[in-house]
Amino acid sequence: MSPRITVVGTGYVGTTHAATLAELGFRVLGLDIDEDRVAALSAGRVPFVEPGLDELVARHVATGALRFTTSYREAAAFGDVHFLCVPTPEAADGRAELKPLVGAVEELAPLLTRPVLLVGKSTVPVGTAADLAKRLTDLTGHPGVELAWNPEFLREGTAVADSLRPDRLVFGVSSPAATAALREVYRVQLAAGVPAVVTDPATAELVKLSANTFLATKISFINAVSEVCEAVGADVGAVAAALGHDPRIGGAHLRPGLGFGGGCLPKDLRSFRAQAVDFGLTDTATLLGVVDLINNRARQRLVDLVRAECGGELRGRRVAALGAAFKPDSDDVRDSPALAAAVALHREGAVVTVHDPAAGPTARRAEPRLRHADTVVDACRDADVVVHLTEWRDYGELDPAALAEVVRGRVLVDARTTLDPAPWQEAGWRLRALGRPGPEQREGES
Known part of the structure; x- marks a missing residue:
């Protein structure tokens, strides 16, 4: 008989994990303390944008395979395996804020009266699992309650596919029983050939932090090269x-531009750096700090480029900002380079109007001081400069000739370097991008 599963926390990770486990044939109960979120999910509505997730949640809520609750007692009685998907946001000192995760364990543990497995999926500093395992021992008298760590590797925008067809699974376990339970939960993926790394909980915690930190470093490295390119033409x-x-490097995530953002990479990079500081690993902490510095500097470099295209003065200039989400196929504006760049332009006196196909409402709530438009045309009307900030497919399909009719200046700054320059140039636009020579430099070379 398949284990019954609870998922504690119904954000991006938790909701996706719950829905995809229901898709794989499990009975799943999602738990969250946010009553409005639970009500929306119980009605089959996902309160954020993630392609394919709405359909999955609605279908399995309708069949009864997927339910949601605010009751820890109900979750404790229901689940054989409890996945902890509670957010671990960045605290003021750069460390991961663990209070919500610890609080969830302290609420659930005293209610457990039979052998069950708690599985952490939240991204946490190394040592968190050991601390939580001790709390479990102190809070529940049942010897069969165990903790494992199974980090998630979801990407916003492709989270459903990443859950159903992951590129790897990591099991941080302390017993054969925990390994067997996780192999049962992921039996479909394992049967399909997905590799599983079975290790201890501390190593599993470090795998996730290392993966995100390496990715962040790769992105910042190419942006460091971009700075050199600007200096030498x-x-x-x-x-x-x-x-x-x-093949030793690979082209994935080696695209120069505005850098990384969102709720994971910046937070995990700073958390890893803070832990390096705690361990006295000065050189490691310095390296990770520079990665963060280069990433954030890309936003100011963009402002400098837009200012230069405006004759050295941004005050009063009208800027159309295409994109607010930190990446396409998401409405997430947490630590968004796009929104941060728009705000930086605003601070220098530019009149900034933002458009985003999905993140319009979240951007309005996050930055009401900016102007916001429901269409690209409205955002670009009478603009002196158009800045491409989030690489939505919609923006790649724009008609540059039609857009040229509504702007005041045909200047496009492609901060993501993903737009095909040919149709824009044919329509009379001047194109600029970070790390690429301007028209004057190219003419000088010829």
């Missing part, structure tokens, strides 16, 4: 393309 796009052919 080279083209970072060509450099990145050449590096990508090296």
Whole structure:
């Protein structure tokens, strides 16, 4: 008989995990203390944007395979395996805020009266699992209650596919019984050939932090190269393309531009750095701090480029900002480079109007001081400069000739270097991008 599963926390990770486990044939109960969120999910509505998730939640809520509750007591009685998907946001000192996760364990543990497995999926500093395991021992008298760690590797925008067809599974376990339970939960993925790394909980915690920190470092590295390219008049796009052919490096996530953001990479990078400081690993902490610095500097470099295109003065200039989400196929604006760049332009006196296909409402709530438009045309009307900030497919399908009719200045700054320059240039637009030579430099080379 398949285990019954609870998922504690119904944010991006928890809701996706719950829905995909229901899709795989399990009976799943999602738990959250947010009554409005539970009400929405119980009605089959996902309160954030994630492609394919709405349909999955609605279908399995309708069949009864997926339910939601605010009751820890109900969850404790229901579940054989309890997945902890509670957020661990960044605290003021850069460390992960663990109070919500610890609080969830302290609420659930005293209610457990039979052998069950708690499985952490939240991204946490190394040692968190050991601390929580001790709390479990103190809070429940049942010897069969155990803790494992199974980090998630979901990407917003492709979270459903990443859950159903992950590129790897990591089981941080302390007993054969915990390994067997996780193998049962992931039997479909394992049967399909997904590799599983079975290790201890501390190593599993470190795998997730290391993965996100390495990715952040790769992105910041190509942006560091971009800075050098600007200094010498080279083209970072060509450099990145050449590096990508090296199998030791690979081209994935080697795209120069505005840098990384969202609720994971910046937070996990700073958490890892803070832990390096705690362990006295000065050089490691310095390296990770520089990665963060280069990433944030890309936003100011964009402002400098837009200012230069406006004759050295942004005050009173009208800027159309295309994109607010930190990445396409998401309405998430947490630590969004796009929204941060728009705010930085506003602070220098520019009149900034933001458009985003999905993150319009969240951007309005996050930054009411900016102007917001429901259409690209409205955002670009009478703009002196159009800035491409989030690489939505919609923006790649724009008609540059039609857009040229509504702007005041045909200047496009492509902060993501993903737009095809040919149709824009044919329509009379001047194109600029970070790390790429301007028209004057190219003419000088010829």
